[in-house]
Amino acid sequence: MSLITVERKILEKNDEIANINREKFRFKGMFTLNLVSSPGSGKTSLIEQTIKILKGKLNIAVIEGDVQTNLDAQRIDALGVSVVQIVTNGACHLDAMLVRDAFQKLINIDINLLFIENVGNLVCPAAYDLGEEMKVVIISTTEGDDKPLKYPAIFRNSEVLVINKIDLIPYVNCNIDTIIMNALSINSGLKIFEVSCTSMEGINEWCEYLLYKVKSQ
Amino acid sequence: MHEVSIAQEIIEIVKDYLPKNNHVSVKSVRVEIGEFSNILPDALSFGFKVLTNITDMKDTELIISKVPLTVKCRDCENISILDEPFFFCHSCESANVEILTGTELKVIEIELND
Numbered sequence: 462m463s464l465i466t467v468e469r470k471i472l473e474k475n476d477e478i479a480n481i482n483r484e485k486f487r488f489k490g491m492f493t494l495n496l497v498s499s500p501g502s503g504k505t506s507l508i509e510q511t512i513k514i515l516k517g518k519l520n521i522a523v524i525e526g527d528v529q530t531n532l533d534a535q536r537i538d539a540l541g542v543s544v545v546q547i548v549t550n551g552a553c554h555l556d557a558m559l560v561r562d563a564f565q566k567l568i569n570i571d572i573n574l575l576f577i578e579n580v581g582n583l584v585c586p587a588a589y590d591l592g593e594e595m596k597v598v599i600i601s602t603t604e605g606d607d608k609p610l611k612y613p614a615i616f617r618n619s620e621v622l623v624i625n626k627i628d629l630i631p632y633v634n635c636n637i638d639t640i641i642m643n644a645l646s647i648n649s650g651l652k653i654f655e656v657s658c659t660s661m662e663g664i665n666e667w668c669e670y671l672l673y674k675v676k677s678q
Numbered sequence: 679m680h681e682v683s684i685a686q687e688i689i690e691i692v693k694d695y696l697p698k699n700n701h702v703s704v705k706s707v708r709v710e711i712g713e714f715s716n717i718l719p720d721a722l723s724f725g726f727k728v729l730t731n732i733t734d735m736k737d738t739e740l741i742i743s744k745v746p747l748t749v750k751c752r753d754c755e756n757i758s759i760l761d762e763p764f765f766f767c768h769s770c771e772s773a774n775v776e777i778l779t780g781t782e783l784k785v786i787e788i789e790l791n792d
């Protein structure tokens with residue numbers, strides 16, 4: 462019987478490639494965001510509305526992650542923005558290898574702002590660094606104000622929280638102040654935006670923030 | 679839900695330590711899983727069993743050591759053990775805390791039948 466000491470991170474391969482991705486993204490002068498939410502909270506809608514406002518000011522590109530279909534990529538393509546679709550075929554999260562391979566298709570394009578839309582899931586994406594500058598977690602008002610407490614890791618690991626679908630507040634039993642209080646109890650440093658991709662409320666503030674981030678990169 | 683991916687990575691790491699020629703089997707693998715790592719130990723054990731089932735590692739035991747979530751306060755330097763993930767210092771109630779332990783996903787050691 463021999464005992465071998467290992468002491469290695471289980472996700473070391475992912476983390477190593479994520480660090481290489483990050484260096485590549487920075488070298489290209491890009492600011493890269495990893496958008497995480499439950500299915501249907503509005504990740505693609507937020508990217509679409511952001512593109513409409515910032516298209517004239519920044520070169521934007523998108524990497525879309527879904528379990529199946531390229532429907533989200535079609536929505537982005539319709540806006541005339543470069544997009545690569547990753548289909549994970551069942552995997553519940555993107556990893557750094559998938560993003561590295563997808564980015565090969567964008568390597569010759571001039572980009573300042575890259576969105577990576579993760580697979581709709583509040584659990585698994587929290588563990589995987591993709592090489593992004595920051596994670597943005599999105600929840601919508603229809604999901605209930607307890608979500609930060611139920612899925613704390615992604616709220617702890619994100620720098621920004623976008624609360625979407627505030628146009629629906631009159632119709633749902635959801636208190637924005639409770640969402641914010643719960644989110645801050647997990648991560649007191651979260652930067653928070655309240656938006657609606659339908660009424661466009663709050664979208665300008667979010668876009669101003671992105672512009673500032675890209676300029677100060 | 680990604681426990682199977684995690685189990686696969688554990689198996690890949692273990693393979694690095696197996697001597698290439700002589701037939702040595704792995705008795706056990708010990709991993710550290712943080713309480714704040716989003717990994718369910720039962721699901722990880724199940725994933726490991728399924729993936730190793732028809733391989734040389736089918737009798738290998740996966741030993742999971744859980745690591746509690748602890749934070750250090752940047753204001754008063756107190757170290758708190760958090761039973762629930764509310765990130766406040768238990769001494770001064772500051773939210774300005776950094777995670778010390780609890781996010782681990784690590785292979786610690788392997789025992790061989792040799």
Ligand SMILES: Nc1nc2c(ncn2[C@@H]2O[C@H](COP(=O)(O)OP(=O)(O)OP(=O)(O)O)[C@@H](O)[C@H]2O)c(=O)[nH]1
Pocket residue numbers: 498499500501502503504505506507533580581625626627628629656657658659660
């Ligand atoms: N009322 C309202 N509906 C919205 C808003 N934002 C998005 N939606 C709708 O919500 C649905 C889901 O939006 P998506 O943008 O596809 O959500 P997603 O997070 O990209 O979804 P997946 O990629 O499938 O996980 C669509 O029908 C959108 O039109 C909003 O602010 N208000």
Ligand SMILES: [Mg+2]
Pocket residue numbers: 504505506533578
């Ligand atoms: Mg989408």
Ligand SMILES: [Zn+2]
Pocket residue numbers: 751752753754755756767768769770771772
């Ligand atoms: Zn303190």
